Amino acid sequence: MANPKPEELARIEYNPPKTGWMDTPTVFKPGIFPYGCKPKSLETVSFPNPRSWSVKDEDWKLPENWQEIFIEGLRERVNKYRSFRLFLDICVRCGACADKCHFYIGGGDPKNMPVLRAELLRSVYRKYCTTSGKIMGKIAGARELTIDVLKEIWYYAYQCTECRRCSLFCPYGIDTAEITILARELLNLLGLNIDWIAGPVANCWLTGNHLGLQPHTIIDSFDMFINDLETATGIRVSPTFNRKGAEILLVVPSGDLFADPGTYTTMGELLLFHELGLDYTWSTFASEGGDFGFFTSNEMAKRLHNKIYEEAKRLKVKWIMGGECGHMWRVWHQYHNTWFGPVDFLEEPVSPITGTKFENTKSNKTVHICEFTADLIKHGKLNLDPSRNDNLIVTYHDSCNTSRGMGFFEEPRYIINSVCKNFYEMPPNTIREQTFCCGSGSGLNASENMENRLRGGLPRANAVKHVKEKYGVNMLACICAIDRAALVTAVDYWVPGVGVTGVHELVANALVMKGEKKRTKDLRGEPLPGMEGE
Amino acid sequence: MNLEALLSEKKAAIVKKWFDLIIDNYPSDSSNFFKKQKDRFLNPVGHTISQSIDSLFDEILHGIDSEKLFPFLNDIIKIKAVQDFSPSKALSFIFLLKQAIRKEIGSDIKKKQISDELASIESHIDDLALLSFDIYMKCRERIYEIKADESRRMMFRLLQKANLVCEIQEQESDLKSKTVLTQNIKG
Numbered sequence: 001m002a003n004p005k006p007e008e009l010a011r012i013e014y015n016p017p018k019t020g021w022m023d024t025p026t027v028f029k030p031g032i033f034p035y036g037c038k039p040k041s042l043e044t045v046s047f048p049n050p051r052s053w054s055v056k057d058e059d060w061k062l063p064e065n066w067q068e069i070f071i072e073g074l075r076e077r078v079n080k081y082r083s084f085r086l087f088l089d090i091c092v093r094c095g096a097c098a099d100k101c102h103f104y105i106g107g108g109d110p111k112n113m114p115v116l117r118a119e120l121l122r123s124v125y126r127k128y129c130t131t132s133g134k135i136m137g138k139i140a141g142a143r144e145l146t147i148d149v150l151k152e153i154w155y156y157a158y159q160c161t162e163c164r165r166c167s168l169f170c171p172y173g174i175d176t177a178e179i180t181i182l183a184r185e186l187l188n189l190l191g192l193n194i195d196w197i198a199g200p201v202a203n204c205w206l207t208g209n210h211l212g213l214q215p216h217t218i219i220d221s222f223d224m225f226i227n228d229l230e231t232a233t234g235i236r237v238s239p240t241f242n243r244k245g246a247e248i249l250l251v252v253p254s255g256d257l258f259a260d261p262g263t264y265t266t267m268g269e270l271l272l273f274h275e276l277g278l279d280y281t282w283s284t285f286a287s288e289g290g291d292f293g294f295f296t297s298n299e300m301a302k303r304l305h306n307k308i309y310e311e312a313k314r315l316k317v318k319w320i321m322g323g324e325c326g327h328m329w330r331v332w333h334q335y336h337n338t339w340f341g342p343v344d345f346l347e348e349p350v351s352p353i354t355g356t357k358f359e360n361t362k363s364n365k366t367v368h369i370c371e372f373t374a375d376l377i378k379h380g381k382l383n384l385d386p387s388r389n390d391n392l393i394v395t396y397h398d399s400c401n402t403s404r405g406m407g408f409f410e411e412p413r414y415i416i417n418s419v420c421k422n423f424y425e426m427p428p429n430t431i432r433e434q435t436f437c438c439g440s441g442s443g444l445n446a447s448e449n450m451e452n453r454l455r456g457g458l459p460r461a462n463a464v465k466h467v468k469e470k471y472g473v474n475m476l477a478c479i480c481a482i483d484r485a486a487l488v489t490a491v492d493y494w495v496p497g498v499g500v501t502g503v504h505e506l507v508a509n510a511l512v513m514k515g516e517k518k519r520t521k522d523l524r525g526e527p528l529p530g531m532e533g534e
Numbered sequence: 535m536n537l538e539a540l541l542s543e544k545k546a547a548i549v550k551k552w553f554d555l556i557i558d559n560y561p562s563d564s565s566n567f568f569k570k571q572k573d574r575f576l577n578p579v580g581h582t583i584s585q586s587i588d589s590l591f592d593e594i595l596h597g598i599d600s601e602k603l604f605p606f607l608n609d610i611i612k613i614k615a616v617q618d619f620s621p622s623k624a625l626s627f628i629f630l631l632k633q634a635i636r637k638e639i640g641s642d643i644k645k646k647q648i649s650d651e652l653a654s655i656e657s658h659i660d661d662l663a664l665l666s667f668d669i670y671m672k673c674r675e676r677i678y679e680i681k682a683d684e685s686r687r688m689m690f691r692l693l694q695k696a697n698l699v700c701e702i703q704e705q706e707s708d709l710k711s712k713t714v715l716t717q718n719i720k721g
């Protein structure tokens with residue numbers, strides 16, 4: 001045989017083999033998977049199989065009867081959740097969802113096509129829960145649950161941000177996010193959570209927030225905000241904590257209490273509510289709106305969510321206001337009522353400033369801070385000077401959870417348009433229902449899986465890049481704490497030169513307050529437009 | 535007709551071949567998508583590669599001006615640096631241009647006896663590859679830097695509270711500056 005020419009060699013090497021998905025082994029790549037959970041985190045919440053283990057090790061230290069546990073767990077959930085069984089049964093593999101996932105679009109790994117991601121678990125379901133799969137095996141798309149299959153399910157369950165973009169395009173309404181949610185729940189039966197989720201869950205169970213901040217630490221954090229705000233405005237705000245009898249309990253994601261730039265959103269909220277003289281309280285117990293339990297299991301989500309209502313009951317507030325958070329709202333909107341039904345010990349929320357009844361919140365008595373603020377602006381209750389944001393050319397990212405999880409589109413846009421003069425939308429097929437995920441949701445915003453996060457963030461960042469080039473956009477507004485952490489990173493890599501902000505930071509910059517000093521700096525301590533020399 | 539004229543004339547075919555060869559590096563289920571989806575917002579990978587190699591091709595014809603080439607190379611390599619490629623595979627796209635040229639106009643080159651000129655174009659392509667190594671390394675370093683920056687942002691308030699960061703506070707607004715704190719967190 002003649003020696004192959006260089007081009008031929010190159011062809012052989014360059015082109016990946018064409019094998020069917022079941023026969024293409026999954027290789028775990030650093031930069032893609034998050035670290036495994038620590039035993040302490042599982043022990044704290046009494047979850048099974050706490051032990052030290054590493055994803056990179058051959059032996060994941062599973063219980064001997066792990067197959068049985070997994071398959072029994074699968075059968076139980078298939079019987080319990082009709083939607084789950086339906087999603088597993090009715091997929092016709094039409095492929096409409098295939099190219100809708102940001103991880104697939106940005107990375108090109110076929111198993112990140114939603115249809116294949118679901119098929120990883122669906123094939124096991126067929127084998128153990130359907131007659132055709134039991135009898136015909138591979139021909140019917142069924143396969144045994146081997147250890148490699150389990151590991152593959154794990155690898156791709158933690159490469160899905162549960163964003164639901166794919167479900168928007170499925171003619172049958174199959175929600176692959178729900179399949180991932182249940183795959184993770186099954187994996188948790190074997191102690192196969194990731195550190196970045198299990199740690200915050202344990203913290204939240206112990207202290208009320210993901211970071212494990214204790215009351216004095218939270219209050220110290222606020223002291224810093226109060227000082228910084230006084231420097232910026234000359235006004236000293238005086239928030240209250242755990243105050244019984246306050247009208248409103250405010251719950252925000254704890255990320256906004258310590259991580260920049262989320263902290264400026266909290267500072268914005270402090271200023272706004274001070275200006276209104278709102279009768280509200282923070283809680284150092286219900287100090288977390290987010291719920292990483294939701295990325296673990298239905299039961300854990302419920303356990304963590306519960307504290308907000310326990311606290312509302314204890315403090316005897318009338319209603320609850322929720323801050324700028326993503327999955328907190330998905331939980332409130334889609335799961336809360338199933339768990340607890342309508343809340344009977346709170347009042348139907350009414351804005352004390354405008355008298356508006358928030359009828360949409362009749363059941364769970366919780367108002368989104370953007371609904372509240374948009375209503376204030378609509379009623380002319382705020383003195384706003386949008387020119388203070390003239391240095392900003394803003395676009396808006398719809399968080400997957402608030403958009404696809406609850407259909408919340410107009411209020412944030414209305415607020416942004418009221419507090420700044422330069423607002424430009426990203427292309428229509430990348431916003432609102434069709435918004436692209438930040439690439440780091442559902443507990444995947446760890447550091448060790450950064451390459452995967454960046455792949456997932458590419459479609460979003462690509463649309464940001466477009467508006468930056470076309471309109472000079474330099475600020476990306478959002479109403480989600482994970483976005484505020486993760487988009488800064490994604491944008492830094494893909495579109496350097498664009499900042500990230502919460503909506504209430506923009507509000508506070510534009511807010512003209514009674515008795516304020518001449519404002520020369522924004523909340524970040526940077527000069528307001530026209531004040532550069534001051 | 536010299537080679538440059540020939541390359542210009544056949545640009546469309548060569549660039550298309552080059553694009554196809556690059557995209558064939560991806561698993562077949564994905565390469566179909568990267569090739570077929572024409573909406574730039576629904577297919578940033580395919581779009582970026584096709585736009586950038588189009589511009590790269592024009593630049594190569596006129597010699598190697600690294601400043602002009604940088605943005606196009608950077609856009610592609612940034613993507614490759616986070617995908618499932620070893621460094622050599624990530625950068626193989628440069629060399630695939632040689633293949634594309636030979637495939638599309640190899641016989642014309644022989645006929646017209648302008649292989650010498652081809653050698654000079656190929657050496658431009660080699661220069662491009664060297665430049666690409668630098669960019670690839672920068673992208674990989676950038677990934678480590680943004681990880682460190684992210685940890686710093688996450689903990690900044692807590693460290694500030696513990697009086698650990700008073701001295702470097704002034705540099706905080708400048709994300710590009712690598713402060714002592716960043717180093718400490720990482721190592």
Ligand code: SF4
Binds near residue numbers: 102112113160165180
């Ligand atoms: S839910 Fe989102 S991340 Fe998961 S498969 Fe669908 S599009 Fe991808």
Ligand code: SF4
Binds near residue numbers: 115
């Ligand atoms: S769009 Fe729906 S039916 Fe079609 S492959 Fe995807 S999940 Fe299956």
